[in-house]
Amino acid sequence: MTLLTLSLLVALGSFFAGLLGALTGLGGGIVVVPMLTLLFHVNLRYAIGASLVSVIATSSGAAAAYVREGYTNVRIGIFLEVATTVGAVTGAALSGLIPTSALAVLFALVLVYTAYRSLQTREEHAIDLPADPLANTMRLNGTYPTKEGMTPYTVQGVARGFVIMLGAGVLSALLGIGSGVVKVLAMDRTMKLPFKVSTTTSNFMIGVTAAASAGVYLHRGYIEPAIAFPVMIGVLGGALLGARILAVASTSWLRKIFSAVVVVLAIQMLYKGITGAM
Amino acid sequence: MEQVVGRLLQAGVFLATAVVLLGAVALMAKHGGDAVAFGTFRGTASHLTSVGAIVRGTLARDPRAIVQLGLVLLIATPVARVALTLVAFVVQRDRLYVALTTFVLLVLSYGLLWGS
Numbered sequence: 016m017t018l019l020t021l022s023l024l025v026a027l028g029s030f031f032a033g034l035l036g037a038l039t040g041l042g043g044g045i046v047v048v049p050m051l052t053l054l055f056h057v058n059l060r061y062a063i064g065a066s067l068v069s070v071i072a073t074s075s076g077a078a079a080a081y082v083r084e085g086y087t088n089v090r091i092g093i094f095l096e097v098a099t100t101v102g103a104v105t106g107a108a109l110s111g112l113i114p115t116s117a118l119a120v121l122f123a124l125v126l127v128y129t130a131y132r133s134l135q136t137r138e139e140h141a142i143d144l145p146a147d148p149l150a151n152t153m154r155l156n157g158t159y160p161t162k163e164g165m166t167p168y169t170v171q172g173v174a175r176g177f178v179i180m181l182g183a184g185v186l187s188a189l190l191g192i193g194s195g196v197v198k199v200l201a202m203d204r205t206m207k208l209p210f211k212v213s214t215t216t217s218n219f220m221i222g223v224t225a226a227a228s229a230g231v232y233l234h235r236g237y238i239e240p241a242i243a244f245p246v247m248i249g250v251l252g253g254a255l256l257g258a259r260i261l262a263v264a265s266t267s268w269l270r271k272i273f274s275a276v277v278v279v280l281a282i283q284m285l286y287k288g289i290t291g292a293m
Numbered sequence: 294m295e296q297v298v299g300r301l302l303q304a305g306v307f308l309a310t311a312v313v314l315l316g317a318v319a320l321m322a323k324h325g326g327d328a329v330a331f332g333t334f335r336g337t338a339s340h341l342t343s344v345g346a347i348v349r350g351t352l353a354r355d356p357r358a359i360v361q362l363g364l365v366l367l368i369a370t371p372v373a374r375v376a377l378t379l380v381a382f383v384v385q386r387d388r389l390y391v392a393l394t395t396f397v398l399l400v401l402s403y404g405l406l407w408g409s
Contacts, residue, residue, distance in 0.1 A: 019325035022317070068364055072306060075370045079302040082295045089378060093394050096375075100400040108403070115334075153389070222371035223397070228382040229368045234343060236336025240360035241329065244317050247367065251310065285360030 018241060026245035027053060033073065033253025038261060039273045040214075042221075043250040044070045044192040045129055048122065049280035052293060057242055059115040061291060063191030064237030067229045069250035070193045073220030078215075079259065086215040088157045091170070091208070092223075095180045095201075095216075099224040102184020107231035110189055119288030122190050125273060126281035129196050130274040142168040142209050149173040159212050168212070172205040176285060180220075188228035193221040294381055298374060305370030309363045316366030322331060323356055365405075372401045 028050050029043070036043030044066045051062035058202055110118075122146055146156050146169035155173065157166040179201035187194040195217055202213035287293040340346045341361045350358025379394040 016329065017325065018327050018329045021329055022321070055331075060314060060334045061331050072309075073373060075302045075367075075374075078374075079299045079306070081400070082299045082302070085295070089381075090390060093375075093397060094395045100397055100404075104400055104404055114377050126360055131321045140400060149386070200371070201381055215345060219374075223375060223401070225350060226368050226371040227401055227404045230401065230406070233365070233368070234407075236339075236342050237344075239331065239337045239385055240341065240357045240364065241320070242331055243364055244313050244360050247364070248310065248317075251306070284328060 022241065022245045023220065025051070025242065026249040029246045029249025030253040033069070033250035034257045035253075035269070036073070036250070037257025038149050038247040039133065039255040039270045039275065041129060041133055042070070042072060042193050042195050043254060043278075045126065045277065047246055047250060048191055049126070049284055051242070051246070052119075053280065053283050053287070058269055059118055059240050060110075061239045063110075064229070064232045064239065065117075065223045065243040066191035066215045067232065068238065068243045069246045070187075070191070070225040071222050071229060072195065072247050072251045073254040074218055074225065075193055076254060077218055078222065080258075081215040081218060084215070085160050086158075086211045087219050088155070088208070088212055088216050089219075090153070090157070091202075091206075091212075092154050092216045094106045094153060094155060095177065096220055096223050098177050098202075099187070099198075099220055099279075100183035100227040101143035102186075103188040103224050103227035104231060106188030107183035107228040107235070108183070110232075111235065113183035113189070115293050116288045116291050118189060119293040123281040123288060125186065125192070125194075125196075126277050126284065130277040130281070132196050132200075132263065133270055133274050133277075137203070137210065140203075140207050140293065142166075142207065143170060144207065147173045148173050157212070159209055166209075168209050169207075171207040176201045176206040182227065184224050184227070185220075187224050187229075188218050193225060224253060237281040298377055301373060301377060305366065305373060308323065309367035309370065312362030312366060313360055316356050316361075316363055316409075319354075319356035320360060354401060368405060374400070375401060 024172040032046045033043040048062045051057040150170035155170045160166045183194045183197040198217040347361045351362045382390040
């Protein structure tokens, strides 16, 4: 295949990945790596590098809109980024020691978990429980805009949330994904933040976490410009369009289709990983 | 402050995209017809793996270096956001968060400038 043909096809595929990622809220990164490796036979390490770059692009693009709305809790973001960036640099350092077949199997497991989570309905939880003492010390409790004006909320499970974030950082670096699913798990379920606060703060952190490992991967030669640029342009374009049509599109059936696609990709990644074909 | 952060992120992504596209057009003009395969990991050529070398390549108008410069600008965008957050905490005289933000910034700089 010529460079021009490959770039155009990868850009087109990445565009749909970004579009679906934005519409379903799962992010494009989760399908970019399987697409590159399974469809275009790109080596997993190049795919991870390219995917990380696209994760930074969509996170920064979306954050530009989010920060003005006042949901993002910058203190929580910075506090947890201590964990995610250390995790990311550790994961990037470990990556070279782990065979691609093992990474493929790990990726498959994360895909299955993502599909499972995306089909579950979110439980509402109280936001005014007594705060974790550590949240008071670290001044993590905050306020966010609601219909009734600025509403205060408290933060729970600070230490557990921090540890989960270390894992999210390692996973993000090893697989080249934003690991938004794990980040929201820590912030929504463990730290009990209001949903809007966890999604926007998580988005802030995704870009910073990905930048930590992308820097290391740049030096390691994982970021191949010929692969990374069509992925970045395609995913960003798809995500921007997705954010625009989100208001008019029905996403429940889309989530089901997307989850089905994710499971099919997981099975293929698992098969290739186990047979050592990747 | 939020306005500035929003602008910074938009500007970073826009600038990075513009540089990447410029490099991509040049790359296609020069090597678009080349047969390529990326199935085996060899590691990107060493003149494209450090910030200094990428800047030198860009000055020499190497299309791949220009694309890579755009990607580096993109990676630097969240780093700039953290730097701006640090300024905000310094202004607020919030010592704990000045310390935490400085730590995050050091980890990011390590990755981008020396990480190997």
